[in-house]
Amino acid sequence: MTLAQPGLPERGLDAAASQSAAEQATGWKTVLACAAGLTFGPSVITVFGFGAFINPLDREFGWSVSSISLGATIVAIMIMILAPLQGLLVDRFGGRRLVLWSIPAFGLSLCSMYFLPNNLLVFYLAWVVIPLCGLGIWPISYLRLTAGWFDKNLGLAFGVTNAGIGVGAVVVPLLTAFFISRYGWREAFVCLGVVALLVWPIAFLFLKESGRQASPMNMQGDTLAEATRTRPFWIAVAGFFLLGIFSASILVHHVRILIDAGIPPATATVLPAALGASLVVARLLTGWLLDRFPASWLMAIFLVGGAVAAGLYSRGPDLPLAILSAALVGLVVGAEFDVLSYIIPRYHGRKSFGRIYGVIFAVFQFASAIAAFAVGYSRSQLGSYAPAMMVLVGVCVVCALLFTQLGAYRFVAGERTAK
Structure with missing residues (x-):
């Protein structure tokens, strides 16, 4: 009977276990980065933060509430149009690349609202451009990234990622109201844009595509x-x-x-x-x-x-x-x-x-x-x-x-x- 060399199986198992633990740690870091991205992304800021600007815009420009609210309808229509396009792009190019390009575009588009003139057409056009600039940071990119890392704990991973929107639903309206009361509505848009931009370093450092994205499981x-x-x-x-x-x-x-x-x-x-x-x-x-x-x-x-x-x-x-x-x-x-x-x-x-x-x-x-x-x-x-x-x-x-x-x-x- 031939004996195996002592230590080799153990080292192999240790290496496999170490690799698995390292992959899981990277996966959970990605999940937390995804949650942060959703907390201060367009799916929260353009939806849950919009209402706080209705009264200030009404006071400054004299626009009716229904006219301003049409902007929120435009956002909903843009999400409907962009979702299939984003899904196609994220399957083709991966989520990380789309996220890193879209965060700066979205943050700067919010900052540009500082220069909003007394023109409803420009206001409506802005709510076409802002969701478009955030094309890569609607939820699909983050969820696709999460799906690449997990199978056994897939539900929990999705739960943590999606919880970012819930956190944002609480935090963003409070932040928006504070910025408006403290600085004014124009400055509030700039502040929200800066907050959105602050997610970029988190995404760059911790958002990773799974090495298993091209594996049989994911294909x-x-x-x-x-x-x-x-x-x-x-x-x-x-x-x-x-x-x-x-x-x-x-x-x-x-x-x-x-x-x-x-x-x-x-x-x-x-x-x-x-x-x-x-x-x-x-x-x-x-x-x-x-x-x-x-x-x-x-x-x-x-x-x-x-x-x-x-x-x-x-x-x-x-x-x-x-x-x-x-x-x-x-x-x-x-x-x-x-x-x-x-x-x-x-x-x-x-x-x-x-x-x-x-x-x-x-x-x-x-x-x-x-x-x-x-x-x-x-x-x-x-x-x-x-x-x-x-x-x-x-x-x-x-x-x-x-x-x-x-x-x-x-x-x-x-x-x-x-x-």
Whole structure:
């Protein structure tokens, strides 16, 4: 019998373990850098920071609230247009390169708002250019980078990455309000641009493409065309269309719903921050749960909570019920993009992650743009949010039933399990 040389197997195992630990450490550093990028990226600053500029612009230029608010609609339309393009680019060139080019362009575009003239057309054009400058730092790039590093803890990794948006939803409105009150709205745009630029060194130092991006695990999966021939793809499209209706309806009109219910405006204005905090918790919790339970049933359970929240909003909740409703909404909003990020590699593999995510995200944004306007119109015509909220109850129920039909994962640990 031939004996192996002592120490060689052990050294080999130690080297493998060391390499695995080093890869995991780099992966988690990338995840934290991704979370930082999302905290101060366009998906937070252009959405959650926009509202703080409405009153200052109204006072200085005399523009109506509806005219200014059209800028937010333009942002939603631009996100819808850019998402599939970003998905294509991130699959082709990788996320790191797009992020490093886009952060400076986005930060400087925000700073340029300092020179905004009294011209609505220029204002609208700015909200076309700013999202375009941020092309590479919408969520798809960061999520694609995260997906390259993890499989076993994929849900938790997505949860931590997506939690950046929740943190931003709390921090950015407070920062924006501080900058405006302390320096003025023009200077506030410059300050936000500088904050966005400060993410660049973090991205440069810690944002890494996985060495496994070209491995069989990450190259395996459906093309976009192949995905469109599967049932899970169309269930996801329909489900996220309905989620877009629910999320935009509540988030855009949340404060006014509470004021209509008799909650003092000062209190109603603070409650969205509580929703943002619950959103952070929900994203982390959902990420952890996704590694242990089927995404389809988790999303269905959260949507039942969303239906309860919409029902409470339709009745005009008092403060305790309003807090409960905000927490339930936070669970849905916090879970939705963790779930989307997770089900794509599980049902379609990683090969075309960016393209598939971009298409479904564009559908979500399209539904959001329609719903935000439709709910406002319903309120103005009927004098109450109650009818729209009852429609949202039905939306949540139908959406929950859709998700239960997703079926078993097709890819587990990078392996195709079914055709």
